[in-house]
Amino acid sequence: xxxxxxxxxxxxxxxxxxxxxxxxxxxxxxxxxxxxxxxxxxxxxxxxxxxxxxxxxxxxxxxxxxxxxxxxxxxxxxxxxxxxxxxxxxxxxxxxxxxxxxxxxxxxxxxxxxxxxxxxxxxxxxxxx
Numbered sequence: 204x205x206x207x208x209x210x211x212x213x214x215x216x217x218x219x220x221x222x223x224x225x226x227x228x229x230x231x232x233x234x235x236x237x238x239x240x241x242x243x244x245x246x247x248x249x250x251x252x253x254x255x256x257x258x259x260x261x262x263x264x265x266x267x268x269x270x271x272x273x274x275x276x277x278x279x280x281x282x283x284x285x286x287x288x289x290x291x292x293x294x295x296x297x298x299x300x301x302x303x304x305x306x307x308x309x310x311x312x313x314x315x316x317x318x319x320x321x322x323x324x325x326x327x328x329x330x331x332x
Contacts, residue, residue, distance in 0.1 A: 289319075
């Protein structure tokens with residue numbers, strides 16, 4: 204994903220989160236800092252989420268091993284729930300806990316149509332996490 208498209212996707216997610224009563228900010232330096240930080244940090248009440256944003260037109264998406272491992276480390280230190288937010292073109296946003304995703308033989312995480320149907324959460328489900 205291009206940097207510009209990624210930034211646009213992150214801003215779109217922030218709009219969705221605010222519209223659903225979550226306070227949300229883009230993390231400055233996401234992807235360029237020498238220290239990992241997620242794309243978005245969001246909170247509602249005492250629940251905090253560290254979110255890595257992805258977007259795809261395809262039927263599946265892979266999350267690089269280093270990216271999801273660092274997301275998990277950040278969330279552990281920060282006291283947040285790590286989530287992958289995936290915007291599927293023409294379908295909307297889905298949210299995933301890391302443990303709900305399939306790990307490939309090289310350590311990447313895979314999100315495909317079956318995982319979306321079985322494990323994907325929509326914005327209204329975030330209160331239940």
